[in-house]
Amino acid sequence: MGRPRGFDEAEVVRSAAGLFAGRVYDGVSVDDLVTHLGVHRNSLYKTFGSKRGLYLAALRWYVEHEIGVLAASLRRVRDFEEATRLVSDAGAGLDFLLLAAAERAPVDDEVAVEVNRALDVIDEAVGTFTAVPQATAALLGVRLRAKAGADRAGASPGSSPTR
Amino acid sequence: MGRPRGFDEAEVVRSAAGLFAGRVYDGVSVDDLVTHLGVHRNSLYKTFGSKRGLYLAALRWYVEHEIGVLAASLRRVRDFEEATRLVSDAGAGLDFLLLAAAERAPVDDEVAVEVNRALDVIDEAVGTFTAVPQATAALLGVRLRAKAGADRAGASPGSSPTR
DNA sequence: ATCAGTCAAGAACGATCGTTCCTCAACGGT
């Protein structure tokens, strides 16, 4: 009954994770989501309730499906140098989501819960040299984000925004 | 000539750095600045030109005055464990500014410049075990921000914001 | 004492945000 939806919900969540990983939460507008995800405004609110709902869905999907993979790799790592290289090589785009989520955690309890879940998984994975993996993940954020201003190709040509 | 200003510009910049370290750039409204800094809207725009002008002033002050101190301490550090403890003990509030700035760097060239300046200073300071200090700094951001949701005492009682 | 120049206080503006509403087209079950 009714017209079938023209998008795959799981794929939308995954794409949303990519978008939210690239900018801060407030930096992604609903118009951005509608444009880049191919889902219409109405369907977005019907399916996820709100922008925050979609964000939480994306974050939870990320923590559930990606952090585990990262943790498994980290389990086989021996020193800091190697851990750094590992996280660096892993999907450079998506792993920013943890950093971006951490930035939002202070003002959103449910986000804080997910971030802590991710940190717990990573902690459990690396055991002995505790602080390293979060550090590497976060380090990559700072490093790569810092030089992203130059790279960002066709996205936004000019910078130094007025806003 | 004219009424003397009722605030100390340097102190305002320093306080602003503290505010911008606590939340993302977009998370700090001009009303917040006016309220917490004791500077009136008009004076703020007269002195700093814009919200972004004040932010850049605060970020530059931070990079110029605080990163050097941090780098000097890191110069005397021997291993990762010690570096982590060091950055952890250092002014827990202000050091978030680098992480927050990194988050903004992709969309603001001048911010990216300052972040890279800071990273260069830190790189130069630690020399041999390169990646460590940025990692520790960033690590603290993720860790502490994640649990900040619980701590944040009188600020915002409820969370899970509608916005 | 006067006056130019700044600060203080707050109203007001346009833009943009997240969200809702309305209308029409597209499909599945009977």
Add this chain to the structure above:
DNA sequence: ACCGTTGAGGAACGATCGTTCTTGACTGAT
């Protein structure tokens, strides 16, 4: 073939954002 339900499309709303403007009080140099 028809009807009920859902998605697509887009206009519209209230709130909030950064910024500007208006008005009046205060101060230091002439």
